[in-house]
Amino acid sequence: MVTIICDYMVDLVLLQSLSYMAGALGVGAAAFYYIMTLRNTEKIRRKDIIFQSNAPRSPDYYALYYDIVPKLHEYSSRNEYNKKFSSEVRSKHNYLYMHFNTIGVLFKDGMASAEEIFQIYPPHSIIQLWEVTEPLMRETREDSCNPEFLKPFELLALEAKKKPQAMLFTGNAPHSQIRLNAYRRCKIS
Numbered sequence: 001m002v003t004i005i006c007d008y009m010v011d012l013v014l015l016q017s018l019s020y021m022a023g024a025l026g027v028g029a030a031a032f033y034y035i036m037t038l039r040n041t042e043k044i045r046r047k048d049i050i051f052q053s054n055a056p057r058s059p060d061y062y063a064l065y066y067d068i069v070p071k072l073h074e075y076s077s078r079n080e081y082n083k084k085f086s087s088e089v090r091s092k093h094n095y096l097y098m099h100f101n102t103i104g105v106l107f108k109d110g111m112a113s114a115e116e117i118f119q120i121y122p123p124h125s126i127i128q129l130w131e132v133t134e135p136l137m138r139e140t141r142e143d144s145c146n147p148e149f150l151k152p153f154e155l156l157a158l159e160a161k162k163k164p165q166a167m168l169f170t171g172n173a174p175h176s177q178i179r180l181n182a183y184r185r186c187k188i189s
Contacts, residue, residue: 065096065125068096071085078139081136093133096129097133100121100129100153104151104152104153104154105152107156108156118163123161129157130153133153137149137154
Protein backbone atom coordinates (compact mmCIF):
# COMPACT_ATOMS: atom_id res chain seq x y z
CA MET A 1 0.00 0.00 0.00
CA VAL A 2 2.87 2.39 0.68
CA THR A 3 4.18 1.78 -2.81
CA ILE A 4 0.93 2.76 -4.44
CA ILE A 5 0.77 6.03 -2.51
CA CYS A 6 4.36 6.75 -3.48
CA ASP A 7 3.69 6.08 -7.18
CA TYR A 8 0.56 8.17 -6.99
CA MET A 9 2.52 11.07 -5.46
CA VAL A 10 5.15 10.89 -8.19
CA ASP A 11 2.46 11.16 -10.81
CA LEU A 12 1.06 14.31 -9.15
CA VAL A 13 4.50 15.92 -9.07
CA LEU A 14 5.05 14.96 -12.70
CA LEU A 15 1.68 16.39 -13.66
CA GLN A 16 2.37 19.59 -11.76
CA SER A 17 5.77 19.93 -13.49
CA LEU A 18 4.19 19.36 -16.89
CA SER A 19 1.57 21.97 -16.05
CA TYR A 20 4.27 24.52 -15.22
CA MET A 21 6.17 23.70 -18.41
CA ALA A 22 3.03 24.03 -20.52
CA GLY A 23 2.32 27.39 -18.89
CA ALA A 24 5.86 28.57 -19.51
CA LEU A 25 5.69 27.48 -23.16
CA GLY A 26 2.36 29.28 -23.53
CA VAL A 27 3.78 32.49 -22.07
CA GLY A 28 6.84 32.19 -24.33
CA ALA A 29 4.68 31.66 -27.43
CA ALA A 30 2.45 34.58 -26.47
CA ALA A 31 5.48 36.83 -25.93
CA PHE A 32 6.94 35.82 -29.30
CA TYR A 33 3.60 36.47 -31.04
CA TYR A 34 3.22 39.83 -29.29
CA ILE A 35 6.73 40.95 -30.25
CA MET A 36 6.27 39.92 -33.88
CA THR A 37 2.88 41.66 -34.04
CA LEU A 38 4.33 44.87 -32.61
CA ARG A 39 7.23 44.74 -35.04
CA ASN A 40 4.99 44.22 -38.06
CA THR A 41 2.54 46.86 -36.88
CA GLU A 42 5.37 49.38 -36.59
CA LYS A 43 6.54 48.57 -40.12
CA ILE A 44 3.04 48.94 -41.51
CA ARG A 45 2.44 52.17 -39.59
CA ARG A 46 5.65 53.78 -40.89
CA LYS A 47 4.93 52.66 -44.41
CA ASP A 48 1.34 53.94 -44.24
CA ILE A 49 2.44 57.34 -42.98
CA ILE A 50 4.65 57.78 -46.04
CA PHE A 51 2.39 56.27 -48.66
CA GLN A 52 -0.79 57.92 -47.35
CA SER A 53 0.83 61.29 -47.95
CA ASN A 54 1.39 59.93 -51.45
CA ALA A 55 2.61 63.06 -53.23
CA PRO A 56 2.36 61.61 -56.77
CA ARG A 57 -1.43 61.60 -56.53
CA SER A 58 -1.38 65.39 -56.44
CA PRO A 59 -1.26 67.54 -59.59
CA ASP A 60 0.85 69.97 -57.57
CA TYR A 61 3.55 67.32 -57.25
CA TYR A 62 3.81 66.95 -61.03
CA ALA A 63 3.79 70.71 -61.55
CA LEU A 64 6.56 71.01 -58.97
CA TYR A 65 8.60 68.15 -60.42
CA TYR A 66 8.39 69.30 -64.05
CA ASP A 67 9.00 72.91 -63.08
CA ILE A 68 12.12 72.23 -61.02
CA VAL A 69 14.00 69.27 -62.52
CA PRO A 70 14.62 70.71 -66.03
CA LYS A 71 16.03 73.95 -64.55
CA LEU A 72 18.49 72.21 -62.27
CA HIS A 73 20.79 70.90 -65.00
CA GLU A 74 22.43 74.30 -65.13
CA TYR A 75 24.77 74.47 -62.12
CA SER A 76 28.09 72.97 -61.11
CA SER A 77 28.66 74.12 -57.50
CA ARG A 78 26.64 75.09 -54.45
CA ASN A 79 27.66 78.75 -54.80
CA GLU A 80 26.46 78.77 -58.40
CA TYR A 81 23.29 76.96 -57.30
CA ASN A 82 22.59 79.56 -54.60
CA LYS A 83 23.27 82.51 -56.95
CA LYS A 84 21.42 81.13 -59.95
CA PHE A 85 18.21 79.91 -58.31
CA SER A 86 15.76 81.84 -56.17
CA SER A 87 14.94 80.69 -52.66
CA GLU A 88 11.59 79.49 -54.01
CA VAL A 89 13.26 77.17 -56.54
CA ARG A 90 15.74 75.96 -53.92
CA SER A 91 12.97 75.23 -51.41
CA LYS A 92 11.00 73.28 -54.04
CA HIS A 93 14.13 71.31 -54.88
CA ASN A 94 14.73 70.66 -51.17
CA TYR A 95 11.17 69.40 -50.82
CA LEU A 96 11.58 66.98 -53.72
CA TYR A 97 14.92 65.50 -52.70
CA MET A 98 13.93 65.21 -49.04
CA HIS A 99 10.71 63.48 -50.11
CA PHE A 100 12.70 60.92 -52.09
CA ASN A 101 15.18 60.62 -49.22
CA THR A 102 12.28 59.65 -46.95
CA ILE A 103 11.15 57.04 -49.48
CA GLY A 104 14.79 55.88 -49.61
CA VAL A 105 14.75 55.39 -45.82
CA LEU A 106 11.79 53.05 -46.21
CA PHE A 107 13.69 51.16 -48.90
CA LYS A 108 16.94 51.03 -46.94
CA ASP A 109 15.21 49.83 -43.76
CA GLY A 110 13.31 47.14 -45.67
CA MET A 111 9.94 48.76 -44.96
CA ALA A 112 9.11 48.98 -48.67
CA SER A 113 10.49 46.94 -51.52
CA ALA A 114 11.85 48.49 -54.69
CA GLU A 115 8.90 47.06 -56.61
CA GLU A 116 6.40 48.77 -54.29
CA ILE A 117 8.19 52.09 -54.62
CA PHE A 118 8.57 51.83 -58.40
CA GLN A 119 4.85 51.13 -58.77
CA ILE A 120 4.19 54.60 -57.35
CA TYR A 121 7.31 56.51 -58.43
CA PRO A 122 8.67 55.84 -61.93
CA PRO A 123 12.34 54.85 -61.69
CA HIS A 124 13.35 57.39 -64.34
CA SER A 125 11.95 60.27 -62.25
CA ILE A 126 14.02 59.14 -59.26
CA ILE A 127 17.14 58.91 -61.43
CA GLN A 128 16.57 62.31 -63.05
CA LEU A 129 16.11 64.03 -59.70
CA TRP A 130 19.15 62.25 -58.30
CA GLU A 131 21.30 63.33 -61.25
CA VAL A 132 20.45 67.00 -60.74
CA THR A 133 20.83 66.73 -56.95
CA GLU A 134 24.08 64.77 -56.87
CA PRO A 135 26.56 67.67 -57.37
CA LEU A 136 24.91 69.68 -54.60
CA MET A 137 24.75 66.65 -52.33
CA ARG A 138 28.42 65.72 -52.82
CA GLU A 139 29.58 69.23 -51.96
CA THR A 140 27.26 69.34 -48.95
CA ARG A 141 28.62 65.99 -47.74
CA GLU A 142 32.16 67.31 -47.89
CA ASP A 143 31.43 70.70 -46.31
CA SER A 144 29.29 69.39 -43.48
CA CYS A 145 31.42 66.30 -42.77
CA ASN A 146 28.25 64.26 -43.09
CA PRO A 147 28.99 61.38 -45.49
CA GLU A 148 25.49 59.98 -44.92
CA PHE A 149 23.65 63.05 -46.23
CA LEU A 150 20.95 61.82 -48.66
CA LYS A 151 22.42 58.30 -48.62
CA PRO A 152 18.95 56.67 -48.67
CA PHE A 153 18.03 58.72 -51.75
CA GLU A 154 21.30 57.69 -53.39
CA LEU A 155 20.63 54.00 -52.64
CA LEU A 156 17.14 54.34 -54.09
CA ALA A 157 18.53 55.96 -57.25
CA LEU A 158 21.14 53.21 -57.63
CA GLU A 159 18.36 50.62 -57.31
CA ALA A 160 16.30 52.50 -59.91
CA LYS A 161 19.27 52.43 -62.31
CA LYS A 162 19.15 48.63 -62.20
CA LYS A 163 15.78 48.78 -63.95
CA PRO A 164 16.41 48.64 -67.72
CA GLN A 165 13.26 50.59 -68.59
CA ALA A 166 14.36 53.43 -66.29
CA MET A 167 17.43 54.16 -68.37
CA LEU A 168 15.30 54.63 -71.49
CA PHE A 169 13.90 57.90 -70.16
CA THR A 170 17.00 59.54 -68.70
CA GLY A 171 19.45 61.81 -70.43
CA ASN A 172 19.50 65.28 -71.92
CA ALA A 173 17.46 64.58 -75.08
CA PRO A 174 14.16 66.41 -75.48
CA HIS A 175 11.38 64.68 -73.56
CA SER A 176 9.39 63.74 -76.68
CA GLN A 177 12.50 62.18 -78.28
CA ILE A 178 13.23 60.20 -75.12
CA ARG A 179 9.67 58.81 -75.10
CA LEU A 180 9.88 57.93 -78.80
CA ASN A 181 13.21 56.12 -78.31
CA ALA A 182 11.78 54.26 -75.30
CA TYR A 183 8.73 53.23 -77.29
CA ARG A 184 10.90 51.93 -80.14
CA ARG A 185 13.16 49.98 -77.77
CA CYS A 186 10.23 48.43 -75.91
CA LYS A 187 8.53 47.48 -79.16
CA ILE A 188 11.71 45.77 -80.43
CA SER A 189 12.17 43.64 -77.30
